[in-house]
Amino acid sequence: xxxxxxxxxxxxxxxxxxxxxxxxxxxxxxxxxxxxxxxxxxxxxxxxxxxxxxxxxxxxxxxxxxxxxxxxxxxxxxxxxxxxxxxxxxxxxxxxxxxxxxxxxxxxxxxxxxxxxxxxxxxxxxxxxxxxxxxxxxxxxxxxxxxxxxxxxxxxxxxxxxxxxxxxxxxxxxxxxxxxxxxxxxxxxxxxxxxxxxxxxxxxxxxxxxxxxxxxxxxxxxxxxxxxxxxxxxxxxxxxxxxxxxxxxxxxxxxxxxxxxxxxxxxxxxxxxxxxxxxxxxxxxxxxxxxxxxxxxxxxxxxxxxxxxxxxxxxxxxxxxxxxxxxxx
Amino acid sequence: xxxxxxxxxxxxxxxxxxxxxxxxxxxxxxxxxxxxxxxxxxxxxxxxxxxxxxxxxxxxxxxxxxxxxxxxxxxxxxxxxxxxxxxxxxxxxxxxxxxxxxxxxxxxxxxxxxxxxxxxxxxxxxxxxxxxxxxxxxxxxxxxxxxxxxxxxxxxxxxxxxxxxxxxxxxxxxxxxxxxxxxxxxxxxxxxxxxxxxxxxxxxxxxxxxxxxxxxxxxxxxxxxxxxxxxxxxxxxxxxxxxxxxxxxxxxxxxxxxxxxxxxxxxxxxxxxxxxxxxxxxxxxxxxxxxxxxxxxxxxxxxxxxxxxxxxxxxxxxxxxxxxxxxxxxxxxxxxxxxxxxxxxxxxxxxxxxxxxxxxxxxxxxxxxxxxxxxxxxxxxxxxxxxxxxxxxxxxxxxxxxxxxxxxxxxxxxxxxxxxxxxxxxxxxxxxxxxxxxxxxxxxxxxxxxxxxxxxxxxxxxxxxxxxxxxxxxxxxxxxxxxxxxxxxxxxxxxxxxxxxxxxxxxxxxxxxxxxxxxxxxxxxxxxxxxxxxxxxxxxxxxxxxxxxxxxxxxxxxxxxxxxxxxxxx
Numbered sequence: 001x002x003x004x005x006x007x008x009x010x011x012x013x014x015x016x017x018x019x020x021x022x023x024x025x026x027x028x029x030x031x032x033x034x035x036x037x038x039x040x041x042x043x044x045x046x047x048x049x050x051x052x053x054x055x056x057x058x059x060x061x062x063x064x065x066x067x068x069x070x071x072x073x074x075x076x077x078x079x080x081x082x083x084x085x086x087x088x089x090x091x092x093x094x095x096x097x098x099x100x101x102x103x104x105x106x107x108x109x110x111x112x113x114x115x116x117x118x119x120x121x122x123x124x125x126x127x128x129x130x131x132x133x134x135x136x137x138x139x140x141x142x143x144x145x146x147x148x149x150x151x152x153x154x155x156x157x158x159x160x161x162x163x164x165x166x167x168x169x170x171x172x173x174x175x176x177x178x179x180x181x182x183x184x185x186x187x188x189x190x191x192x193x194x195x196x197x198x199x200x201x202x203x204x205x206x207x208x209x210x211x212x213x214x215x216x217x218x219x220x221x222x223x224x225x226x227x228x229x230x231x232x233x234x235x236x237x238x239x240x241x242x243x244x245x246x247x248x249x250x251x252x253x254x255x256x257x258x259x260x261x262x263x264x265x266x267x268x269x270x271x272x273x274x275x276x277x278x279x280x281x282x283x284x285x286x287x288x289x290x291x292x293x294x295x296x297x298x299x300x301x302x303x304x305x306x307x308x309x310x311x312x313x314x315x316x317x318x319x320x321x322x323x324x325x326x327x328x329x
Numbered sequence: 330x331x332x333x334x335x336x337x338x339x340x341x342x343x344x345x346x347x348x349x350x351x352x353x354x355x356x357x358x359x360x361x362x363x364x365x366x367x368x369x370x371x372x373x374x375x376x377x378x379x380x381x382x383x384x385x386x387x388x389x390x391x392x393x394x395x396x397x398x399x400x401x402x403x404x405x406x407x408x409x410x411x412x413x414x415x416x417x418x419x420x421x422x423x424x425x426x427x428x429x430x431x432x433x434x435x436x437x438x439x440x441x442x443x444x445x446x447x448x449x450x451x452x453x454x455x456x457x458x459x460x461x462x463x464x465x466x467x468x469x470x471x472x473x474x475x476x477x478x479x480x481x482x483x484x485x486x487x488x489x490x491x492x493x494x495x496x497x498x499x500x501x502x503x504x505x506x507x508x509x510x511x512x513x514x515x516x517x518x519x520x521x522x523x524x525x526x527x528x529x530x531x532x533x534x535x536x537x538x539x540x541x542x543x544x545x546x547x548x549x550x551x552x553x554x555x556x557x558x559x560x561x562x563x564x565x566x567x568x569x570x571x572x573x574x575x576x577x578x579x580x581x582x583x584x585x586x587x588x589x590x591x592x593x594x595x596x597x598x599x600x601x602x603x604x605x606x607x608x609x610x611x612x613x614x615x616x617x618x619x620x621x622x623x624x625x626x627x628x629x630x631x632x633x634x635x636x637x638x639x640x641x642x643x644x645x646x647x648x649x650x651x652x653x654x655x656x657x658x659x660x661x662x663x664x665x666x667x668x669x670x671x672x673x674x675x676x677x678x679x680x681x682x683x684x685x686x687x688x689x690x691x692x693x694x695x696x697x698x699x700x701x702x703x704x705x706x707x708x709x710x711x712x713x714x715x716x717x718x719x720x721x722x723x724x725x726x727x728x729x730x731x732x733x734x735x736x737x738x739x740x741x742x743x744x745x746x747x748x749x750x751x752x753x754x755x756x757x758x759x760x761x762x763x764x765x766x767x768x769x770x771x772x773x774x775x776x777x778x779x780x781x782x783x784x785x786x787x788x789x790x791x792x793x794x795x796x797x798x799x800x801x802x803x804x805x806x807x808x809x810x811x812x813x814x815x816x817x818x819x820x821x822x823x824x825x826x827x828x829x830x831x832x833x834x835x836x837x838x839x840x841x842x843x844x845x846x847x848x849x850x851x852x853x854x855x856x857x858x859x860x861x862x863x864x865x866x867x868x869x870x871x872x873x874x875x876x877x878x879x880x881x882x883x884x885x886x887x888x889x890x891x892x893x894x895x896x897x898x899x
Binding site: 029030032034035036037038039041048049050051052053054055056057058087088089090091096099100161162165169170171172173175176179180181273276278282283286289291 | 384386392393394396397398400401402403404405406475476478506510511512527528529530543544545546547548549551569571572573574575578581582585587754755756757758759760761762763801803804805885
């Protein structure tokens with residue numbers, strides 16, 4: 001119990017610092033929302049007087065002092081009000097995040113879990129078969145790992161969406177057929193179909209890391225005395241591999257998935273941008289480009305909270321599966 | 330080359346503006362003179378098209394999630410609302426020099442001193458909720474808190490079809506703003522709103538235009554033809570506006586036939602047009618170097634010396650910039666900021682009509698030497714030991730501007746001036762120009778929406794449209810150069826107070842004399858404005874032969890006119 005209480009205090013302090021930084025950082029960017037919006041509109045010509053008047057009234061520089069804005073921000077946070085987006089006016093930040101979050105969690109979450117399972121299983125196998133032909137395959141996966149996301153995404157798009165139009169180029173569902181999100185089999189099919197290329201991108205670029213880490217841990221675990229004992233006892237190979245080897249070798253990877261699930265929400269920003277996928281990462285880029293304070297704060301807050309929550313859960317789980325962590329904390 | 334071809338056709342097309350068969354009825358200009366529609370051989374373009382329910386897919390530049398608003402006062406209004414759903418009294422074709430096209434207004438007339446504008450409205454128009462369009466709506470649209478300009482001192486309706494707007498001062502120059510960019514909204518809905526009209530999303534807009542909203546989501550919106558439209562139901566009954574995040578994706582979608590109409594920059598249009606996709610380029614907006622020119626208002630740097638600006642203007646090789654940075658797609662620019670081809674009549678004979686297209690290094694150096702600069706050992710001119718050094722910023726990622734800046738760096742060095750090309754973020758660009766904290770910036774000037782350069786003189790060079798360095802410009806002020814010249818200000822007043830062309834021309838001549846010498850903005854080229862359209866399934870697009878409206882899908886007002894003129898090919 002003391003373990004949990006201590007962690008909670010540390011997390012509370014982290015949260016306060018993170019939220020304050022969320023507030024401060026966007027305001028250190030040069031420019032203000034009104035200027036940027038006008039600059040954007042004027043690239044297209046035709047800014048009507050009425051629109052200028054609206055910009056002046058709605059998005060001009062706030063008059064309140066920074067300190068006052070900070071207090072207001074906390075007040076709003078406690079009421080669950082994240083403010084209104086400038087960039088996507090008149091949508092509220094909560095509704096924007098609400099509609100982007102499921103896409104990020106759905107796609108990136110599923111892809112990360114898949115990647116984890118595939119990577120761990122292959123790593124276990126590769127570690128088990130150490131010193132055989134399998135070792136020659138391992139370096140190729142690290143090569144995949146080193147490829148940048150956006151590059152993999154663009155290559156996939158080029159071959160499977162442009163040259164051969166097998167998969168869609170953009171979007172989370174077929175926006176040519178469906179007027180809005182809906183609950184139907186056809187829509188679900190469309191979502192899955194649109195998710196395939198982005199998911200493959202994530203798996204290709206992240207599976208190597210899991211695989212290599214797992215394989216190396218597996219190799220060192222297999223050298224432990226208790227494994228030798230198990231072999232001496234004449235246990236079945238499969239039992240030794242899974243129960244004696246893999247279970248212990250997985251510990252560092254479990255700590256890793258906690259952190260990486262946290263980053264799921266930040267949505268592999270680049271991947272979402274390349275595929276025009278309607279997730280949190282893309283929302284964040286749009287917010288930063290438009291100096292949209294409320295939106296940036298909201299998105300950063302969600303990311304911060306998710307990472308903290310994921311790390312907290314990992315801490316708890318880790319305490320459960322590895323008694324040493326509880327003792328030393 | 331593009332320019333010379335365009336010039337002839339723009340003139341020809343202008344006379345055909347009236348030819349839009351459905352809209353021509355009752356179209357008249359300010360003097361009440363009936364427009365002759367018989368000289369429009371190609372006027373049948375709109376009528377040729379057949380009714381079609383094939384869905385026309387448009388990208389008007391919206392990124393996802395798209396802004397859920399059809400509020401015409403909102404800066405993020407969906408493009409289709411301006412022209413497709415809400416209409417103005419007249420449509421001013423910025424691509425041609427003809428008379429404005431009658432929409433909700435049947436005729437208008439100024440009184441002799443420009444303080445009264447009498448408008449006759451179209452009869453028999455209904456809002457898409459069935460209510461009739463009346464003079465109350467017009468008066469509300471001109472006098473509400475948001476759109477109503479402060480200079481309107483009175484608005485009355487002497488009878489059921491006439492509205493008289495009165496002003497304290499002559500407002501001839503606001504004709505476009507009043508008739509061409511004030512959208513008519515229904516008083517019976519907007520007057521009784523419970524919330525602030527600016528903040529209202531207006532998701533079920535009640536307008537008079539050819540389309541009504543069917544659905545909207547974060548990714549796309551659909552509109553359907555308004556069966557009771559006063560100009561007749563549009564031939565293309567279903568239109569979908571999609572959100573796309575970047576040009577690369579949009580180009581792929583265009584080439585695979587998923588998008589039918591888009592206005593965006595594609596540096597290599599050939600692979601697209603080879604697929605049979607229609608293409609038109611209508612350069613409109615000048616690309617210039619903003620110079621923070623006015624030391625009196627706090628500008629710093631060598632560009633505050635007019636001799637340096639003049640030398641830079643001469644040192645630039647615009648042909649090279651056009652070919653290398655803008656892949657030859659831009660138009661040639663006039664130092665008077667009149668759009669060549671469209672506004673030729675306003676260019677004074679005493680100033681050069683075109684900016685020099687090739688570098689003239691000797692003349693540039695002569696100007697510097699006359700101003701007291703001497704060539705230093707390193708080949709750079711200096712005065713009192715202080716060499717000419719300026720930073721030219723451009724927004725990172727606007728590759729055409731970045732490349733142009735690099736070329737200018739080389740060309741200026743050849744003439745003996747150090748210009749350092751630097752890239753900045755979008756935010757720094759927006760803040761820098763607004764606060765005057767810059768030396769040189771590659772930037773754009775908004776081309777005028779009517780065939781007259783006045784708006785650029787007033788908004789971009791008028792002393793009333795600027796603030797000292799350090800004070801950000803108000804929204805609606807565009808004088809980033811901090812230019813402040815009494816003669817220009819005086820002549821802007823003169824031009825604003827008259828409809829007489831000769832008086833106006835004299836005023837413009839005086840202004841042009843000043844600005845071509847002072848060069849608060851150093852003109853580079855006229856930006857390309859490219860439009861791509863599906864000509865296989867649809868007909869009636871604006872073409873170089875029949876440029877009845879500004880073609881890109883994002884054109885405010887224009888897109889409604891174009892949509893209503895389209896039809897299916899079968």
